[in-house]
Every structure is written in C-alpha cells, then in structure tokens.
Amino acid sequence: MSKATDNVLSIRNLSIDYATQEGSLKALRNVDLDIPKGQIVGVVGESGCGKSTLISSIIQLMANNAKTTSGTVFFEGEDLLTMSPTKLKSLRGQRMSIVFQDPMSTLNPVLTIGKQMVDIQYRDKRSKSQKRQRSADMLAQVGIPDPASRLNQYPHEFSGGMQQRISIAMALQAQPALLIADEPTTALDATLEVQIIDMLKELQSSIGCSILFISHHLGVIAELCNQVVVMYAGEIVEQGPVSRVFKSPKHPYTQKLLECDPASIAKKTRNLPTIEGEIPNLSDLPAGCIFTSRCHKKTAQCEELKPKRHAVTQGATEKHFVTCHLESL
Amino acid sequence: MSQLLEVNNLRVQFRVKSSMASWLQKSESPFIDAVRDVSFKIKEGETFTLVGESGSGKSTLANAVVGLLPTASGSINFMGDDVTQMPDKQLMAYRKQISMMWQNPTGSLSPRMQVGDAITEPYKIHNLSDRDKQQEAKRLLNLVGLSARFQDRYPHQLSGGQARRVGVARALALNPKLIVADEPTAGLDVSVQGEILNLLNRLQDDLGVSLFVITHNLNIVRHISDRTAIMYLGRFVEEGPTDDIFVNPHHPYTLALLSANPEVTNVGALERIALKGEVPSLMHRPSGCEFHTRCPFAQELCATVAPVGIDFGFEYSATCHYPR
Known part of the structure; x- marks a missing residue:
C-alpha cells in the first residue's frame, strides 16, 4: 500500500453520528481526506460543519454519544479506528499533537511553564535536566527570549501571543508527524496572528511535520496552507490546492464564502453580502445535495439526487475536487 | 450632527x-x-x-x-x-x-431565563411597569429579524448568530x-x-x-x-x-x-x-x-x-x- 506511506493521515468514507433526543444526528458524512507528508492542510467551514467532530475522530477522543458508522482513519499506515486504547495513548502527544484556540485554558495556571513542559515528556527515559534543556531549546525556537529563566514563570506572566507560542512549543516538543491546530489565532490580533503563521511555517519546514489547520479566517488559510478543504454541514464540498480553490472556486458554497469575506470587498459598503438561509437540520437530511436550500445556482436534479465527487482538473498532479452537480456536466 | x-x-x-x-x-x-x-x-x-x-x-x-x-x-x-x-x-x-452588547453572546444571557424575559428585563430594572411585555418582546424580536416564537426559547437553544440578535434586541429595549x-x-x-x-x-x-x-x-x-x-x-x-x-x-x-x-x-x-x-x-x-x-x-x-x-x-x- 503505497498510499499510506505518502500520506501521514488518510481518511476514507468516514461517517459519524451523534445520538440525541431527536434521533441520530449525522455530524460527518462520507468524508475523504488526505494529509500528505510535510504539507499544511487547511479546513474552512461555518460553525457546526463538523470541524471539531473531525478532529475528535482523528485523535480518537470522541464524545460518549458519538458513533462511527463507516470508514477508516489511517495514520502512518495504521487504522486508528481499530487500534487498541494503549496503542492510541502512545500515539497521542507523541506522533500527533494538538494546539487549541485559547492558550489561557490550555496551560495549567498553577504550574510553571517548565514543570508543564517537562511533565509531558514523561514517556522519555532521559534525565530531568536533559528534558528541561530540551524544553528551553523548544522555547527558543518559538522565539521566547531568555528561555532558561522563563521556564520558571507561570502562564499569567506571559502575553496572549507568547502563551500561544508556548502551547505550540509544547505540541511540537515530541516532534510529532501530525500537528492539529484548532483555530490557534482566533484569540489574537492581526500582528500577532501573522507572527504565529510565520512561525508555524518555519517550524513545519524545520521539523518536517504535517499540519491540519482549522480556521474560519480565509486570509490565514490562504497565507499558510498548501491545500484547503471546504466543509459544509458535515460534508466536504470542495478540496484542492489553496491557490486553485481560492482563485477559481467551483462549488457555489465556496464561491459565496469567498464573496462574504469583508476583506475581499474593495469598496466600502453598508450592506455586506451574506449567505441566505440556514444550515439544514442534520437529523433530518434533505434527499438531494446538502447545500440546495441556500444555493443560488440550484437545478431540479439538486433537490433529488446526491452529487458525486468530481475532479475539476483532469490529470494534474495536484487534484482539485468538488462535490456538485454543476461540475459533472 | x-x-x-x-x-x-x-x-x-x-x-x-x-x-x-x-x-x-x-x-x-x-x-x-x-x-x-x-x-x-x-x-x-x-x-x-x-x-x-x-x-x-x-x-x-x-x-x-x-x-x-x-x-x-x-x-x-x-x-x-x-x-x-x-x-x-x-x-x-x-x-x-446607553446600552451594552457583551462580548460573549450566550454567556451574557441568563441560562434560566427565556429570551422574551431577558429582552424585557430592562423595563423591570428601570421600573417601566406600564409596558406590555408580550407586545414589546414581539416588537424587539421583529426589529432584529427573529420570529415571535423565540420568546419562549432558552439561550442554549440559540445558535451564535441568534444569540447575538437577542443581545441586540435587549440593547434596543430602552431606545x-x-x-x-x-x-x-x-x-x-x-x-x-x-x-x-x-x-x-x-x-x-x-x-x-x-x-x-x-x-x-x-x-x-x-x-x-x-x-x-x-x-x-x-x-x-x-x-x-x-x-x-x-x-x-x-x-x-x-x-x-x-x-x-x-x-x-x-x-x-x-x-x-x-x-x-x-x-x-x-x-x-x-x-x-x-x-x-x-x-x-x-x-x-x-x-x-x-x-x-x-x-x-x-x-x-x-x-x-x-x-x-
């Protein structure tokens, strides 16, 4: 299986349901996603589109009422869905790690940074001073000045941007193969956002890991990622190289999303574009395409038939896929 | 101006x-x-x-x-x-x-209060008992583009955007x-x-x-x-x-x-x-x-x-x- 060696993560036909009082809620449906080695893949989509469910299934820390109904999640050639809990535990934090949105609630406020950074190396057989040295080196890599003495400080003694850089340092300390970043820049302002993005790019190339980057800031995705995945209501509607997807979006949802970005509207307006309508109820799915109710280009067949995934570019090395009837014509 | x-x-x-x-x-x-x-x-x-x-x-x-x-x-x-x-x-x-729209829309609404009560609470605080609360709640929800059905909802039943709208409605209550x-x-x-x-x-x-x-x-x-x-x-x-x-x-x-x-x-x-x-x-x-x-x-x-x-x-x- 050569596929598994090219891709750090390879998800096929993944569907996840949540059991709720109103019946089963189909949070993810038939998701196919590859994260190639050394690439940064961005995921965009509105809240409730299944981004968090996707993450929880990759790290296999799912809610109690979640049920995987179909699919495989291959990580470095092994299926995470059939893996033993012990094996999974040894992967988490070691081969894959995660950076969350809010650094303040990621870091423990009553322990020093140094203590926390050494603690998470518990699997390592090295001496404590060696571990400490490693942590200091990692802090230096994320641009924290005077790292050795700052290890003795508590989280509140750092600014928001520094805290986020510390969480990134902690996540990358074990040199994982995959870093999952869940909206790591949402809580930061523009100048710090750019700092974090530049730093992630640098670290990614020096460590050689892959990054799954979740965000709803389109500009950040455009700047950081190689590939982008657009999700809507639990399905992937479009995916491909960032330059291609953002330059010539094929799915009506992607097109609308890009139109709505206030940054892309050059002229000052008091009436910003929006996407009409609401996300469909995931426990009572429409028969046809999931985006039909809000689509400005819908035809009769969209209401009845589920669209299939089509390659937009035939034969190109970098594939651009879209799930829409209009593209199959 | x-x-x-x-x-x-x-x-x-x-x-x-x-x-x-x-x-x-x-x-x-x-x-x-x-x-x-x-x-x-x-x-x-x-x-x-x-x-x-x-x-x-x-x-x-x-x-x-x-x-x-x-x-x-x-x-x-x-x-x-x-x-x-x-x-x-x-x-x-x-x-x-002068009224305030808070940063966290769901967090700024009491989880035990229905939307209708939350947006008419300013009347209670400022002793404006002469207003018809039902009527006012309808008017305010209408102003922010929500239907009157939302009166009976609790904050956890709202999406982020809806909670924001409720926040706007409450801010508008006292003109x-x-x-x-x-x-x-x-x-x-x-x-x-x-x-x-x-x-x-x-x-x-x-x-x-x-x-x-x-x-x-x-x-x-x-x-x-x-x-x-x-x-x-x-x-x-x-x-x-x-x-x-x-x-x-x-x-x-x-x-x-x-x-x-x-x-x-x-x-x-x-x-x-x-x-x-x-x-x-x-x-x-x-x-x-x-x-x-x-x-x-x-x-x-x-x-x-x-x-x-x-x-x-x-x-x-x-x-x-x-x-x-």
Whole structure:
C-alpha cells in the first residue's frame, strides 16, 4: 500500500453520528481526506460543519454519544479506528499533537511553564535536566527570549501571543508527524496572528511535520496552507490546492464564502453580502445535495439526487475536487 | 450632527499591589493605568470603532464609558452632563440611554431565563411597569429579524448568530442613544458576521442610534465605521475618519496592523511590516514613546521624549514623532 506511506493521515468514507433526543444526528458524512507528508492542510467551514467532530475522530477522543458508522482513519499506515486504547495513548502527544484556540485554558495556571513542559515528556527515559534543556531549546525556537529563566514563570506572566507560542512549543516538543491546530489565532490580533503563521511555517519546514489547520479566517488559510478543504454541514464540498480553490472556486458554497469575506470587498459598503438561509437540520437530511436550500445556482436534479465527487482538473498532479452537480456536466 | 458623547483625558486605574508592598519596594506605584489620557467624541448617529490588540484597554474603556468602572481622572460628558460626577440616581437614568452588547453572546444571557424575559428585563430594572411585555418582546424580536416564537426559547437553544440578535434586541429595549458593542462579531462565521453588521447598520439608519464598536477585526471596520481610533497600551495612538486611516495611516503601529492583515487576494495589500518584540507590560511602561520598543522606524528621540498628538486637521490626529 503505497498510499499510506505518502500520506501521514488518510481518511476514507468516514461517517459519524451523534445520538440525541431527536434521533441520530449525522455530524460527518462520507468524508475523504488526505494529509500528505510535510504539507499544511487547511479546513474552512461555518460553525457546526463538523470541524471539531473531525478532529475528535482523528485523535480518537470522541464524545460518549458519538458513533462511527463507516470508514477508516489511517495514520502512518495504521487504522486508528481499530487500534487498541494503549496503542492510541502512545500515539497521542507523541506522533500527533494538538494546539487549541485559547492558550489561557490550555496551560495549567498553577504550574510553571517548565514543570508543564517537562511533565509531558514523561514517556522519555532521559534525565530531568536533559528534558528541561530540551524544553528551553523548544522555547527558543518559538522565539521566547531568555528561555532558561522563563521556564520558571507561570502562564499569567506571559502575553496572549507568547502563551500561544508556548502551547505550540509544547505540541511540537515530541516532534510529532501530525500537528492539529484548532483555530490557534482566533484569540489574537492581526500582528500577532501573522507572527504565529510565520512561525508555524518555519517550524513545519524545520521539523518536517504535517499540519491540519482549522480556521474560519480565509486570509490565514490562504497565507499558510498548501491545500484547503471546504466543509459544509458535515460534508466536504470542495478540496484542492489553496491557490486553485481560492482563485477559481467551483462549488457555489465556496464561491459565496469567498464573496462574504469583508476583506475581499474593495469598496466600502453598508450592506455586506451574506449567505441566505440556514444550515439544514442534520437529523433530518434533505434527499438531494446538502447545500440546495441556500444555493443560488440550484437545478431540479439538486433537490433529488446526491452529487458525486468530481475532479475539476483532469490529470494534474495536484487534484482539485468538488462535490456538485454543476461540475459533472 | 450634534455631539453625543465627549470623553476628555480619561484615565482608568487598577490596583495591582497593596500600598504596603509598593511602599516597601520604594517608588513603585501600586496602580497600573489600563486607560491613560484618552479623549474622543461621538456624534449622534455615528459609528465609532476602537481597534487594538487584546490587553490594550479597549474593554476597560468601554466599561468606564458605560459607568461600570470608576475613573481615576478625566471626564465623560454625555449630552452635557459629566458621567463621572453623577450621583447614583442620575447614573441610573444615564444607563437608560446607553446600552451594552457583551462580548460573549450566550454567556451574557441568563441560562434560566427565556429570551422574551431577558429582552424585557430592562423595563423591570428601570421600573417601566406600564409596558406590555408580550407586545414589546414581539416588537424587539421583529426589529432584529427573529420570529415571535423565540420568546419562549432558552439561550442554549440559540445558535451564535441568534444569540447575538437577542443581545441586540435587549440593547434596543430602552431606545438608547448609544449602543456599546464589545466585539459584536467575535467567533462568528463570515456569513453570519455579515448579517449582524448589516443589522446594526440598518438599525442605525432607521433609529439614528450611535454605535461604539470594539473589535480587532480590521476587515469589518472599513465597512461599518465613520471614525476609528487605534489603541496601544491604553492610549490612542491614532484617531480619525475611518476612510482616511485606511488609505493613509500615519502612525507606524496602525501601518503595521493594516499591513499584517492576512487576505485571500493580494490585491492592494501593503508591504508587510513586521513588529519586533513583545507587547510591554503595563507595569513597566517604556520611556518616551511607548511604542518605540517595537517600532521599525524608531530613532533616538523616541526612546526618551514622549510624542504629543499631531493634528492633521479634519479631526484626525496621531501621536508620533515621525508620522508616515
């Protein structure tokens, strides 16, 4: 299986349901996603589109009422869905790690940074001073000045941007193969956002890991990622190289999303574009395409038939896929 | 347009040490200035936006303006009366004319209160018992584009965008002259963000209410605001008409903020200016110009002498020795 060696993560036909009082809620449906080695893949989509469910299934820390109904999640050639809990535990934090949105609630406020950074190396057989040295080196890599003495400080003694850089340092300390970043820049302002993005790019190339980057800031995705995945209501509607997807979006949802970005509207307006309508109820799915109710280009067949995934570019090395009837014509 | 709010040299302090500790450590003041010497005006029917990084004092300034925080010095004039000198009774009347939209929409609604009760609660607080609450709730929900069915919902049954709308409805209950909106679109998707901003714009056109919007999203500022102020370490570094600031920013910090804005298309993007170093602590403010530690254009003078505001006319000013 050569596929598994090219891709750090390879998800096929993944569907996840949540059991709720109103019946089963189909949070993810038939998701196919590859994260190639050394690439940064961005995921965009509105809240409730299944981004968090996707993450929880990759790290296999799912809610109690979640049920995987179909699919495989291959990580470095092994299926995470059939893996033993012990094996999974040894992967988490070691081969894959995660950076969350809010650094303040990621870091423990009553322990020093140094203590926390050494603690998470518990699997390592090295001496404590060696571990400490490693942590200091990692802090230096994320641009924290005077790292050795700052290890003795508590989280509140750092600014928001520094805290986020510390969480990134902690996540990358074990040199994982995959870093999952869940909206790591949402809580930061523009100048710090750019700092974090530049730093992630640098670290990614020096460590050689892959990054799954979740965000709803389109500009950040455009700047950081190689590939982008657009999700809507639990399905992937479009995916491909960032330059291609953002330059010539094929799915009506992607097109609308890009139109709505206030940054892309050059002229000052008091009436910003929006996407009409609401996300469909995931426990009572429409028969046809999931985006039909809000689509400005819908035809009769969209209401009845589920669209299939089509390659937009035939034969190109970098594939651009879209799930829409209009593209199959 | 007549003047609605005028803030002069406002200073808000927080105590960070006991008097004893500061006396023992000699000379160190037990206070930090979260907002220092801030002056601005908001006209009737105008939108004023405040931009700055987290920790720069935006929310503190908003809370002080609404009268929720004591001020150390300076004045806040609302239609001719100084809010900082008001006795409690008058302050209550003042708060009827000014309302707040909080940063966390679901968190600012009581989880045990139905939407209808939440948005008519201001009537109860201000003893306006003559109003028909059912009728008012319907009217307010209608104003923000929600159906009357929402009256019976609880906050956990609302989506982020709906909770924002409820926040707007509650802010509108007493027909205020000024709405203070703290990060009105934080955490919303671009489409829902557009809906909320359109709603605020429409209400302003229909009702003539003034808006004081706090945000760190520069992309939306351009579309909604008439005037903008950029805040750094509790001070305004630049203030002026929004259009002018976006076309020709004078302060290096504004320039850095605008150039750092990641965009999908690179059309019209400025050459990126990287800021070095970290945001200084409020406990140890840098000497001279407080931005000189991170400023790419800083010169000797900046480290020693604090710059004064330069007036470019048209109510446009920047605080810098070497404005761009």
